[in-house]
Amino acid sequence: MSQTGPAAPSVAQLEQVKDAVRTLLHQPEYDDGSAGPVLVRLAWHSAGTYCAETKTGGSNGAGMRYEKEGGDPANAGLAHARAFLEPIKEKFSWITYADLWCLAAVVAIKEMGGPEIAWQGGRTDFTDDTKIPPRGRLPDAAQGSDHLRHIFYRMGFNDQEIVALSGAHNLGRCHSDRSGFEGKWVNNPTRFSNQYFKLLLAHDWKKKKLDNGLEQFVYVDEEIELEEGEKPEELMMLPTDMSLLSDPAFRTWVKRYAEDKDLFFDHFSKVFAKLLELGICRDASGNVTNAENVEDGYKS
Ligand code: DDH
Known part of the structure; x- marks a missing residue:
């Protein structure tokens, strides 16, 4: 050296x-x-x-x-x-x-x-x-938990770390001209929080096929009060995000991070x-x- x-x-x-x-x-x-x-x-x-x-x-x-x-x-x-x-x-x-x-x-x-x-x-x-x-x-967003483990174990991460890292989807959005997926995961995508985990658990996410053939999951808040002419805002999840819910080992961490913001911040850091x-x-x-x-x- x-x-x-x-x-x-x-x-x-x-x-x-x-x-x-x-x-x-x-x-x-x-x-x-x-x-x-x-x-x-x-x-x-x-x-x-x-x-x-x-x-x-x-x-x-x-x-x-x-x-x-x-x-x-x-x-x-x-x-x-x-x-x-x-x-x-x-x-x-x-x-x-x-x-x-x-x-x-x-x-x-x-x-x-x-x-x-x-x-x-x-x-x-x-x-x-x-x-x-x-x-x-x-990672390929169209895939599931086996793929996530294949990709992230290769880097040396474990299940808990995969879920913590995925919490970065509190931020930003998908762009139809970049990944082909569309929309944001949380209402305020420039504020780092554990909202992504809360929303994953709280809503009944429905599959939606986009015009380009890709499938994502969406939720529209029907309860929210809208100004005249305002359209209800649709939030989204990728298939890989949804696999954090369906896989029992991942889901345990989704729940813990949804309940405990400090724990999520500590693990994410x-x-x-x-x-x-x-x-x-x-x-x-x-x-x-x-x-x-x-x-x-x-x-x-
Ligand atoms: Fe992600 N991510 N990500 N992601 N990601 C996208 C956007 C952003 C996957 C797919 C996508 C992580 C993990 C995964 C951020 C951070 C992190 C988009 C949309 C796709 C698709 C891109 C676009 O259209 O502009 C998949 C799949 C995984 C996974 O399998 C786990 C991780 C680990 C991080 C991290 O930072 C630790 C951020 C931030 C964005 C928002 C970008 C933007 O322009 O806004």
Whole structure:
């Protein structure tokens, strides 16, 4: 391992980047007014390619800058998140894309009312696409619990962690021009909470076939008082979300998180930190030992 890398950024330098992310989150013209949800998805998809057995994929490298990963249909729409962050990368060129993507998600979650998440830097960026893992490692929303276990066990997560991670669907929405699914999971999709679990349990979700042939689950609140001309808002769940209800081991955690917001926040904080570290090896002082260009990695 090289000790020749630049010094790790100071707390003050990191604070400047975090401040810039906080400012950027406010996007009145975009979706529900916040860049937060799509930034969280960017970090998750950058890390979620990890395979514990082959030790490939993970949050190092920022491979989505290359067509091989960025052009994967599973990553449709994440160009918006990368574009949001580009001016920050330009201004603070010392931070790598791989670190910035993960840090932005941590800042976004906190700003949207979520828990504090431990974050460590040191990821480096690939300089070509040769280390990008094959496509097909991210979950397919049309499938069920066997698929979820196949995908998330490969990354090294257990059943409890799968459910906790899925709670990120408190945030954001599905876009018909990205995944093909449509709508949001909760009424306020820019506020981090355990509402997703509460709604999963509370409602009688009905299957709905979309014009593109995809099936999702929906619920319309008939009780809600509407202004004249207002249409009742439809909330949605993906087939994978519904499998958290039908699978007994997953359901136990759905119930616990619906009942106990603090427990969910605590578990989410831990599991999201673990997600962001997938594929990163560190020595005792926290230096990354397997970065693409170790010489360029920070030393503490
Ligand atoms: Fe997700 N997710 N996700 N998701 N996800 C989508 C949106 C968002 C699946 C499918 C979809 C996680 C797990 C799963 C977020 C965070 C996380 C969309 C819609 C689909 C489809 C995309 C679009 O049309 O724009 C599936 C399947 C799984 C699973 O199998 C468990 C996890 C683990 C996270 C996480 O962050 C820990 C977020 C945030 C969004 C909203 C994005 C946006 O633009 O808004």
